[in-house]
Amino acid sequence: MFFYAARRFGLALLILFVAVTVMFLMIRAVPGDPVQIMLGPRATPELQARLTAELALDQPIIKQLMIFYGNMLQGDLGIDVFSGRSVTTIVFQQLPHTLWLIFASITWSASLGIALGAYAAAHPNTAIDRAAAAVSVSFVAAPAFVVALLSLLIFAVHLQWFPAIGAGEGFWDRLNHLVLPAFAIGLSWVGYIARLVRASMLEVMGESHVRTARAFGLSERRIVLIYALRIAILPVVTVIGVGMGFLLSSAVFAEIVFARPGLGKLVIDSITTRNYPIVMGSVLISTGLFVISTALADLINAWLDPRARAAR
Amino acid sequence: MSDTLLELDCLSVDYETSRGDLKALRDISFDVKKGEIVGIVGESGCGKSTLISSILRLTAPNTRFREGEIRFKGRNLLAASEKQMRDLRGADMSIVFQDPMQTHNPVLTIGRQMLDIQHRSRSPKAEKLARAARMLGALGIPDPEARLKQYPHEFSGGMRQRIAIAMALMSEPDLLIADEPTTALDATLEVQIIERLQELQREMNCAVLFISHHLGVIAELCDRVVVMYAGAVVESGEVREIFHNPKHPYTRRLIDCDPGHIKTRARVLPTIPGEVPDLAALPQGCVFRDRCTQAMPHCAAQVPPLSKLEEAHHAACWLNHGEVPA
Numbered sequence: 258m259f260f261y262a263a264r265r266f267g268l269a270l271l272i273l274f275v276a277v278t279v280m281f282l283m284i285r286a287v288p289g290d291p292v293q294i295m296l297g298p299r300a301t302p303e304l305q306a307r308l309t310a311e312l313a314l315d316q317p318i319i320k321q322l323m324i325f326y327g328n329m330l331q332g333d334l335g336i337d338v339f340s341g342r343s344v345t346t347i348v349f350q351q352l353p354h355t356l357w358l359i360f361a362s363i364t365w366s367a368s369l370g371i372a373l374g375a376y377a378a379a380h381p382n383t384a385i386d387r388a389a390a391a392v393s394v395s396f397v398a399a400p401a402f403v404v405a406l407l408s409l410l411i412f413a414v415h416l417q418w419f420p421a422i423g424a425g426e427g428f429w430d431r432l433n434h435l436v437l438p439a440f441a442i443g444l445s446w447v448g449y450i451a452r453l454v455r456a457s458m459l460e461v462m463g464e465s466h467v468r469t470a471r472a473f474g475l476s477e478r479r480i481v482l483i484y485a486l487r488i489a490i491l492p493v494v495t496v497i498g499v500g501m502g503f504l505l506s507s508a509v510f511a512e513i514v515f516a517r518p519g520l521g522k523l524v525i526d527s528i529t530t531r532n533y534p535i536v537m538g539s540v541l542i543s544t545g546l547f548v549i550s551t552a553l554a555d556l557i558n559a560w561l562d563p564r565a566r567a568a569r
Numbered sequence: 570m571s572d573t574l575l576e577l578d579c580l581s582v583d584y585e586t587s588r589g590d591l592k593a594l595r596d597i598s599f600d601v602k603k604g605e606i607v608g609i610v611g612e613s614g615c616g617k618s619t620l621i622s623s624i625l626r627l628t629a630p631n632t633r634f635r636e637g638e639i640r641f642k643g644r645n646l647l648a649a650s651e652k653q654m655r656d657l658r659g660a661d662m663s664i665v666f667q668d669p670m671q672t673h674n675p676v677l678t679i680g681r682q683m684l685d686i687q688h689r690s691r692s693p694k695a696e697k698l699a700r701a702a703r704m705l706g707a708l709g710i711p712d713p714e715a716r717l718k719q720y721p722h723e724f725s726g727g728m729r730q731r732i733a734i735a736m737a738l739m740s741e742p743d744l745l746i747a748d749e750p751t752t753a754l755d756a757t758l759e760v761q762i763i764e765r766l767q768e769l770q771r772e773m774n775c776a777v778l779f780i781s782h783h784l785g786v787i788a789e790l791c792d793r794v795v796v797m798y799a800g801a802v803v804e805s806g807e808v809r810e811i812f813h814n815p816k817h818p819y820t821r822r823l824i825d826c827d828p829g830h831i832k833t834r835a836r837v838l839p840t841i842p843g844e845v846p847d848l849a850a851l852p853q854g855c856v857f858r859d860r861c862t863q864a865m866p867h868c869a870a871q872v873p874p875l876s877k878l879e880e881a882h883h884a885a886c887w888l889n890h891g892e893v894p895a
Contacts, residue, residue, distance in 0.1 A: 465671035471627055472666075473659030473686040473736070487676050562676050563720040 261559050261566050269552040276544050277329075281322055284537060294531045295338045334541065335534035344538035348523070352542060354424050355519040358442070358511060359504045361435045366443035367450055367497060371490065374454025378489075379481050381459060389451060396448030401507045405441035405514040412437055422516035438511035442504060450493060457489040491558055491565075498554020502547040574776050575601040575624070575744055580637035582616075582623055590633070591848045593619040595801045597637070598875065601744065606770065606777040608791035608808070610784065610823065614845050616800040617780045621746050624778075625664060626654045641744070659686055662744040663737040668753055669730035673721040679705075679732055680717030686736055704735040709765060727758040734762070738769055745770070746778045751786065759783075763790060785829040788812055793881070796820050799845050799856040802875055806882035816884035818861050855887070863888060 292308045309315050313324050334344040377389040413421035425434035462485055470480045509521030520539050527535035559565045582594040594616045601607045609617055622628045639646045666672045683701035705713035708731040751759040781787055794811045796804040804817040815821045822841045843860035854869040867887055875885040
């Protein structure tokens with residue numbers, strides 16, 4: 258298990274390296290001189306030359322990349338053009354809000370989705386199964402921003418059960434502020450995970466080892482919850498790992514609709530003001546998050562499934 | 570009570586399909602006595618699997634028990650509740666399935682699975698594990714304590730089938746159903762496992778219902794044989810009788826086709842020409858008629874009854890009837 262984990266994280270680092278390099282080159286390929294954009298049209302040539310040298314933009318691209326990596330390894334992602342504060346500080350200030358939102362969404366949607374899917378699979382073609390299917394599909398079909406706006410109108414404005422905007426102070430208040438955004442971006446995942454678990458579960462329930470478990474008189478409850486679910490959950494873990502990336506982009510919606518601080522709001526704000534160091538820093542952290550979550554998903558799978566540990 | 574353990578009485582089982590009812594089993598009658606080994610032979614699709622899943626009542630949802638009874642220790646299993654069935658499974662009757670590679674849960678250790686199947690026992694965990702290790706040892710698995718911590722994929726096919734047999738015998742059942750337990754294994758392993766099974770069966774004195782299409786193994790192991798064709802019993806009786814004096818053309822052809830039986834080198838291995846009839850649209854009369862070289866006009870008219878020819882020898886063929894009713 259240890260060697261598997263070490264190998265998997267080595268791979269994650271490699272993926273991160275490739276992704277960041279590509280992203281770096283892409284941003285450099287965007288037309289327009291970043292110095293001119295940052296300083297505006299009325300800057301003096303001396304000022305422009307100074308900033309160009311400061312950002313090392315006069316160096317060959319390979320050299321620039323090496324400088325970027327060198328700084329990054331020291332935790333330096335550059336300086337915010339407007340405030341002059343360190344990008345690392347700004348990004349890490351916003352990151353916890355987004356992380357909370359993502360974890361809250363995935364936790365409630367995965368637990369409800371798995372429960373719904375497993376229950377439907379244990380009672381296939383019953384009224385409950387059909388109802389669960391209908392609910393799941395409508396959840397999947399509902400776009401996150403519509404759900405966000407509607408839930409804002411209904412639960413925050415009309416019923417006033419939950420706060421409408423902000424992230425809150427202190428644990429309980431924060432949790433209270435999380436409810437609506439997490440509901441909005443998690444809802445379609447409930448349906449998706451429920452459908453996935455049901456299909457996966459039905460397949461596993463048809464396998465020979467389930468018949469063996471039945472032939473030894475094990476209770477149906479034990480067979481479903483321990484013998485089958487542990488196998489049926491494997492593809493779901495992978496999907497959730499990849500889904501973290503999608504949730505990052507859904508979080509952008511939620512953060513704007515609910516005026517929450519967070520990585521998504523930071524990126525949008527900095528793109529509109531062309532604050533490239535911040536964009537670069539936030540995208541780097543998001544990429545890191547994505548790479549880590551897929552690696553974690555693989556590790557959880559390896560922990561659940563001894564065959565995955567042995568292979569590769 | 571007599572010494573009969575399992576009794577099938579005119580059992581008929583259908584599968585409801587979109588094409589109509591599939592008559593998987595028709596009028597099956599035979600019994601298994603305490604401590605006896607009964608073999609069931611027949612080609613693929615003859616209803617062997619339906620038969621054993623019916624006995625355990627682990628059938629597909631579209632299964633319909635049309636007629637007859639399955640009596641185990643005098644009680645009709647088809648009338649038993651699901652709870653009563655579950656109490657029997659893995660306790661009084663247990664089963665070894667055909668494919669050892671698929672029969673264990675791939676994500677749980679063998680120890681965990683062997684622990685779980687002792688769910689009825691109130692002994693402490695350590696004792697249950699020790700019992701599991703003893704059972705594995707009895708099936709010839711070296712270093713069983715350490716191997717309990719391993720997962721199914723870390724064992725070979727032969728080892729996995731030994732484990733499956735160990736699991737089935739752990740509760741010391743009265744009836745062990747073995748569904749082609751050695752078909753997936755090579756010949757040397759087959760002999761080893763059969764011998765081991767035979768020894769343990771004598772020790773525990775449990776009855777075995779042994780399903781196989783390997784006639785050599787049946788002849789070696791069983792006391793009595795039931796020959797099945799297209800969902801019906803065509804012949805049944807003591808092993809020696811069936812092999813030396815078969816009374817049904819199908820049994821004779823089956824013995825002729827057994828590679829172990831062929832002494833001279835043949836360019837073409839003998840086969841039984843033709844195919845098993847469609848169980849959804851059975852022909853009139855004898856089901857084997859189309860493939861039978863000795864078929865008579867009467868065979869098309871009426872299904873031959875399974876009639877007693879001698880003490881403990883039954884066959885369903887008009888050839889054994891002196892005068893055929895017109």
